[in-house]
Each structure stands twice: as structure tokens, then as C-alpha cells.
Amino acid sequence: MQNSGSDKFKIGKQEVRLGLFAAMAIGLLIFGFNFLKGENVFNSNLTYYVRYPNALNLQSSSPVLFRGVKVGSVREVILQPEGVLIEFYAREDIQIPVGSEARVISTDLFNTRAIEILFSKNNELAVSYDTLIGTVETALLEKIADQVTPMRNRIDSLLITTQRLLAAVNPDELNRTVGHVEAATGQLAEMSLSMKGPLNRSLTHIESISANLAKNNEQINKIVYNAGKISDSLSAISLQPTLTSLNQNLATLSGILQKIEHGDGTMGKMVHDSSLYHRLDESAKSLNLLMEDFRKQPRRYLNFSVFGGKIKEGQK
Numbered sequence: 001m002q003n004s005g006s007d008k009f010k011i012g013k014q015e016v017r018l019g020l021f022a023a024m025a026i027g028l029l030i031f032g033f034n035f036l037k038g039e040n041v042f043n044s045n046l047t048y049y050v051r052y053p054n055a056l057n058l059q060s061s062s063p064v065l066f067r068g069v070k071v072g073s074v075r076e077v078i079l080q081p082e083g084v085l086i087e088f089y090a091r092e093d094i095q096i097p098v099g100s101e102a103r104v105i106s107t108d109l110f111n112t113r114a115i116e117i118l119f120s121k122n123n124e125l126a127v128s129y130d131t132l133i134g135t136v137e138t139a140l141l142e143k144i145a146d147q148v149t150p151m152r153n154r155i156d157s158l159l160i161t162t163q164r165l166l167a168a169v170n171p172d173e174l175n176r177t178v179g180h181v182e183a184a185t186g187q188l189a190e191m192s193l194s195m196k197g198p199l200n201r202s203l204t205h206i207e208s209i210s211a212n213l214a215k216n217n218e219q220i221n222k223i224v225y226n227a228g229k230i231s232d233s234l235s236a237i238s239l240q241p242t243l244t245s246l247n248q249n250l251a252t253l254s255g256i257l258q259k260i261e262h263g264d265g266t267m268g269k270m271v272h273d274s275s276l277y278h279r280l281d282e283s284a285k286s287l288n289l290l291m292e293d294f295r296k297q298p299r300r301y302l303n304f305s306v307f308g309g310k311i312k313e314g315q316k
Contacts, residue, residue: 046089046096047075047128047129048096048126048128048130048132049085049086050131050132050133050134051082051086052084052086052136055077056104057112060073060075060076060077061074063107063114064089064114064117065105065115072088072089073088074087075088086134088115094117095125096117097119097121097122097125098122099120100117100118100120100126100133101118101134102118102132102133102134103115103117103118103136103137104116104134104137106137
């Protein structure tokens with residue numbers, strides 16, 4: 001009888017050990033499963049729900065963020081007739097007010113989804129198993145696509161318009177236009193080359209004038225000072241008659257300049273007709289040669305004698 005009792009006690013101890021081992025194994029399995037899901041089993045958490053039209057690429061263990069910090073994870077995605085119910089948890093120290101938003105956001109360019117908690121201004125706090133307001137943020141790629149689409153439409157319209165214009169243009173006319181443009185460009189190049197010498201001379205003259213002004217700076221200051229004194233004197237007298245006369249003279253000068261611009265008169269022809277200038281230049285040169293020859297050989301041109309006798313041909 002004693003042996004049978006001790007055997008039963010030994011069997012009972014083995015069953016207790018086996019039960020404790022099984023319980024520990026199950027606990028470790030639950031701990032490991034929750035740890036792999038990202039749930040911290042050592043902290044107390046609160047459970048919340050949120051509804052969306054679809055899963056929005058959310059899945060178990062998707063992070064729950066608050067101000068960019070992970071404070072929880074998605075536990076389960078539950079399919080319902082009217083949409084999808086998301087069950088997630090958050091740390092108990094994150095006190096979520098009633099009416100807060102659970103917004104689905106993209107955390108990278110690969111459209112990895114997470115839930116971001118946006119607090120409301122309500123002073124009442126939500127309790128565990130409350131349902132938050134579900135909203136969805138536009139994905140980054142969708143934002144880029146929304147901005148690029150109008151630009152792409154404008155580019156397509158521009159290309160279509162360009163194609164129509166090119167189709168309407170006659171190739172022969174286009175070639176003639178290009179030829180005219182090339183000819184005009186060549187003429188402009190020739191004109192610029194022909195104007196290079198006079199332009200350089202003009203710049204040289206301008207530099208000379210600037211140097212003279214710099215040398216005579218003191219005299220110029222005196223002239224300006226005197227002009228200021230004259231201006232003060234003029235301001236003290238009546239200038240109306242002078243201004244009237246000046247206006248008349250300016251009108252006359254303007255008429256003369258207009259005639260010159262239209263090529264009227266000698267000055268107009270000299271300005272617009274280079275041949276007249278060349279002829280006058282040649283006449284001046286001839287006159288200069290004549291005066292030089294007269295200075296060297298005056299007897300050739302003065303055919304008289306003091307006593308009335310003519311100069312002989314050999315003396316000419």
C-alpha cells in the first residue's frame with residue numbers, strides 16, 4: 001500500500017512539471033510572437049479601432065506614429081462589408097483625445113504605409129477600444145503626379161501646335177527665308193567690318209577728349225562756377241523774351257536739320273551723297289596744290305613787270 005501511494009505522488013509531480021513546462025513554452029511562444037509583431041509586452045498598451053474604405057496597404061505590425069516616433073503597431077486588419085476595420089494599439093502614456101485622427105501616411109517612396117496619430121483639441125481622452133477618425137494622406141508619388149500632369153498636358157499641347165505649324169510651312173519658303181536670313185547676316189558682318197576703322201578712330205578721339213578734359217579740370221571748374229554765377233544773374237531777370245527768341249531759333253534750326261536729313265541743300269547732299277564730299281575733298285586738294293605751286297613759282301602766274309615790260313617765255 002505504501003509503494004502504490006508513493007508511485008502516485010511521483011506521477012503527480014511529473015504531471016505538474018510537465019504542465020509548468022507547457023505553460024512556460026506557451027508563454028514564450030506568445031511573447032516571441034508579439035515581439036516579432038513589434039508589440040512591447042512589458043508596457044501596458046491601449047487598443048483602438050479605425051475604419052477605412054480599404055486596407056490602404058496596411059498590414060499587421062505596420063507602425064503607429066506620433067510626431068514621427070513609433071508608439072504602437074497594427075494588430076489586425078479586419079475585412080467588413082462597408083470597408084476595413086483596423087485594430088491597433090498605442091502606449092498608455094500617449095493620451096489620445098476624443099476626435100483625434102488616425103491618418104494613413106506613406107513613409108517612403110515605395111509607398112510603405114503607417115498610421116499617424118493627430119491629436120484633436122478636445123480635452124476628453126479616448127479610452128481603450130474607442131474608434132478614431134480615419135483619414136488618408138496623399139502619397140508622395142501621387143502628389144508629384146498631380147503636379148506633373150498639368151505640365152505634361154501643356155507640353156503635349158505645345159508639341160501638337162508645333163507639329164501643325166511645321167506641317168503648314170512650305171519647305172521651299174522655309175529655305176528661302178533661311179537664305180534671306182543668311183544674306184542679311186552676311187551684310188551685317190560686312191557693315192561691321194567696314195565700320196571698324198572709323199569706330200576705332202572715333203574711340204581714339206573720345207579718349208583724347210577725355211584726356212584733355214582731365215588736364216583742364218581746374219579750368220572747367222572755373223567755367224562751371226562762372227556759368228553758375230551767370231545762371232544766378234539770369235534768374236534775377238525776365239527770361240520770357242529770351243526764351244521766345246530761343247524757341248524761334250530752335251524751330252528754325254529744326255527746320256534746317258530736317259532739310260539736311262531729307263537731303264535738301266548742299267549740307268543735305270554732303271551728308272547723304274558721299275560723291276559730293278569726295279569732289280569737295282578733291283577740289284580742296286587741287287586748291288592746296290595750286291597754292292603750293294603759286295608759292296614756289298609765283299612768276300608763272302603773275303605776268304607783269306614793274307617797268308611795264310612783259311616777262312619772256314624763258315623766264316617763266
